[in-house]
Amino acid sequence: MKRLTLIIAILAAAGGACLAQDAAQIVAASRDRIKADTVSSRSRMLITAKDGSTTERLVDQYSSTAGGLTKTIIVFQKPAGIAGTRFLTVENPGRPGDRWIFLPALGKVRRVAASEGSGSFMGTDLSYDDVSSADRSADKDDHVLLRQEDMGGKACWVIESRPKDPDYQYSRMVSWIEKATKLSLKIELYDRKGELQKVLEILKAGETQGRLAPMVTRMSSVKAGSSTTITVDIIKYDDPIPAGVFTTKFLETGRP
Numbered sequence: 001m002k003r004l005t006l007i008i009a010i011l012a013a014a015g016g017a018c019l020a021q022d023a024a025q026i027v028a029a030s031r032d033r034i035k036a037d038t039v040s041s042r043s044r045m046l047i048t049a050k051d052g053s054t055t056e057r058l059v060d061q062y063s064s065t066a067g068g069l070t071k072t073i074i075v076f077q078k079p080a081g082i083a084g085t086r087f088l089t090v091e092n093p094g095r096p097g098d099r100w101i102f103l104p105a106l107g108k109v110r111r112v113a114a115s116e117g118s119g120s121f122m123g124t125d126l127s128y129d130d131v132s133s134a135d136r137s138a139d140k141d142d143h144v145l146l147r148q149e150d151m152g153g154k155a156c157w158v159i160e161s162r163p164k165d166p167d168y169q170y171s172r173m174v175s176w177i178e179k180a181t182k183l184s185l186k187i188e189l190y191d192r193k194g195e196l197q198k199v200l201e202i203l204k205a206g207e208t209q210g211r212l213a214p215m216v217t218r219m220s221s222v223k224a225g226s227s228t229t230i231t232v233d234i235i236k237y238d239d240p241i242p243a244g245v246f247t248t249k250f251l252e253t254g255r256p
Contacts, residue, residue: 023143023159027175030182031138034211036237039063043232047124050225057082057122062241069093071246074131075254082122086251087112089132097132102251109251118169125198125219125228129169140164146174151186155179170197181205181212196222203229209237 045057058078064071069091076085084104091097099112117129141161148157156176163170171194176186183205189198204216213235220227244256 023145023157024138026145026157026177026182027141027143027159027161028138030175030177030184031136033182034213034237036211037065038238038241040234040236040239040241041232042234043230045124046229046231048227048229055079055123057124062245064241064243064246066243073246073250076122084254085122086254087121087131088246088248088251090246099128099132100248100251109248114167125221125224125226127169130198130219141173149176151176151178154185156185183212183214198222206232208235211237 039062041061043059043061045059047055047057056079057076060075060077062073062075070089071091072089074087076082082104084102086102088100089097090099096114100109101112102109112128117132118127120126121128121131141163143162144160146158146160148155150156156178159175159177161173161175163172169191170189171192172190174188174190175184177184183202184200185202187200188196189200191197199220199222201218201220202214202216203218204214205212206215207213213232215232215235216229218227218229242256244250247256250256
């Protein structure tokens with residue numbers, strides 16, 4: 001009887017390991033779906049407050065994976081009060097990435113510390129960590145396949161991801177990943193107390209240059225009752241981007 005119990009325990013452990021491995025592979029496939037050396041885009045951010053009032057931002061974003069490491073810069077074009085604000089993230093091998101921001105009102109470049117990761121990014125419902133997590137590697141989290149279910153008629157894997165870094169702003173993320181496309185249609189983000197803090201949803205996807213990408217995305221803050229909807233107007237893949245764009249000099253001057 002003891003031997004049978006031991007065998008069942010071993011099989012159960014092996015099955016759990018397989019599920020964890022499969023979940024990690026699914027998440028990696030989802031996050032690494034789009035293959036491109038560079039991505040350039042122009043988007044509108046519509047911020048909706050709890051009382052229904054709205055404000056809008058116009059932003060350009062440029063990303064490069066030259067050398068196998070991701071570099072991204074976001075440039076605010078409108079409104080006039082924040083035009084010229086620029087935010088740079090640079091991935092580092094084996095250690096946390098670097099983040100800098102240039103605020104025209106201050107006239108200088110400032111490094112964004114890791115402790116500021118949960119802070120609001122330019123008054124939106126996205127945090128600095130949210131913006132940086134667009135290229136988050138799957139191996140930074142532990143993944144478990146919770147179940148399989150349909151969302152809006154689309155078959156999905158539901159996967160829980162728990163950050164290995166105990167200081168990360170979220171204690172866990174639950175993703176609905178569409179089987180057919182590997183798109184994350186919805187992600188629930190839980191704070192360190194285990195309470196639901198935000199919900200990220202893809203409202204519309206579209207194909208450009210043979211690549212399927214989110215075209216309308218909404219981040220909702222559960223407790224605050226606010227949301228930020230990002231609509232992509234233009235997106236281009238593999239357009240040349242000068243290396244000088246991904247530097248603190250460009251942050252300060254706006255010139256590569």
